[in-house]
Amino acid sequence: MAGSDEARAGMSGSQSVDRALQLLALIGREPAGGLPLVEIVAGSGLNKPTARRLLLALIRAGLVEQEPRTRHYCLGEEAFVLGVLAARRHGLLELAMESLRHLAGVTMDTSFLSVRRDHYCVCLHREEGTYPVRTHALQMGDQHPLGVGAGSLALLAALPDDDVDRLLAANEPALRARYQGFAPEILRDDLALARQRGFALNPGRLVASSWGVGMAFRYPDGRVAGALSLAAIDSRMAPERQDELADHLRAEVMRMERLLADMFVPGRKVADRAGRITAPAIEARRA
Amino acid sequence: MAGSDEARAGMSGSQSVDRALQLLALIGREPAGGLPLVEIVAGSGLNKPTARRLLLALIRAGLVEQEPRTRHYCLGEEAFVLGVLAARRHGLLELAMESLRHLAGVTMDTSFLSVRRDHYCVCLHREEGTYPVRTHALQMGDQHPLGVGAGSLALLAALPDDDVDRLLAANEPALRARYQGFAPEILRDDLALARQRGFALNPGRLVASSWGVGMAFRYPDGRVAGALSLAAIDSRMAPERQDELADHLRAEVMRMERLLADMFVPGRKVADRAGRITAPAIEARRA
DNA sequence: AAATGAGGTCCATATCATGGACCTTGGGTG
């Protein structure tokens, strides 16, 4: 009876695989404590036996683990390892670390790297500044609808209008239900302002007094790659300081775009089979 | 027909999901340049249409990408993001970074974090030392059969004998084919020595003159969690220096085991639903 | 120009995932 469902993509497919991976993404939403079976069932639209069967498959692969005490399902070690492996190609975090450290260093505020993930925004890293009053509204791994938060708004503002419409529509229920400060109308205003100013501003909408500025950067082909942002308390976010922070962000955005451009130019060192020991393995370098 | 196969686990299952995830792991083996379809077909035992269909499902989920130029399949951005999310729970790397930096700092040699992944060993991180002659035999993301390399050997040596037997048997073909220096007999000798000495030594077996020492650490429940290791050229690996390096490793292994024990004691902060904004978000700290 | 080999697709068939019904566990309550 799977029949109706939500009429996914269109045609062809190993739909049980799609469903399993959908569950994986769902579980990824709750990296902290994991999800109990009922919520997975509710959140996915699948029924219990099916969800459980798929979860067992994910567990067999190590991508998911079931915490014995709570029976919650959460991401497994294999997911972590695969991520490290994928980082070889998608090393945004690694590329960005220097920028994040620099931003945190010169501004004394906390810097963030965020990327888009479907219609959400994920915080990939948080680099603490040294200023004694810090906002903890955004932790590594946190996810919010696109537009919620400075980095998130920057990502949204960098997208073409029809994507914006689609994404805002998709997020509308979540926004109304869980993000009172972020009615789509408000988001549209913020977004227009962000485009006009050249950087996104979150004037404490998520948590009062916790402000942020953000700016997106792109791959050489124009796709949005991610966003850098800075967060601080409102007293450190007067308009002049916003501009100052935006200048720092702009410099690092340029750095990121340069690095990304470099990654795609040279003939992408291709292949090099598993286990093959590659070449002159000892090299001398001057200290 | 699918029929015979290799008589997988035993019973129950969404076997197309299993197969898809098997492909994912296979692709993870080649994080650098990805794999062409033929090799995926060969490496998985599936046939072309099936493999392709499963790959399309993985691509739909963003876990795999197909490089347009070479048509190779490689890990996708979603795999990277999931990994960052999983790192919240499986933060071995994060926990280990301080140890790795310390090891590289005091020894001037390069330090590594490795974990077991099925019958292979994956290098999760490589922290460069300052000594001008460095070995590049092991890069982040590289995978070798358990026993090949110092950290890898340390992991193997930390396992019970029946696991060792099983794993060596499983790896025998790969060892004979691609790792001439590592016939299972030799590995068994190295392993016995490692257990006797309390640390694993790789006397340049993978790449001449590139030596390494490694030591495994465990979760509080006794499971092997990973291994720390150090690599240098042979001239910096005289027996006395081996002992000195082993002392440093031992100290960091103790640190890791203490941190891991701490992670499992306190009532594992449970749940905290998606999107929920948690608690006092601004905190003051003294600089 | 013909041959090779890789990537990719079709579609009838039989296998495998599906989900309603049911069992089990645990902890809250009258």
Added chain:
DNA sequence: CACCCAAGGTCCATGATATGGACCTCATTT
């Protein structure tokens, strides 16, 4: 203490769905 309820987990007949042999297409190679 026994009852109840909610959640976790499992069974199994049924038919929707994945399978893979055969085929097509496109670059290279000879």
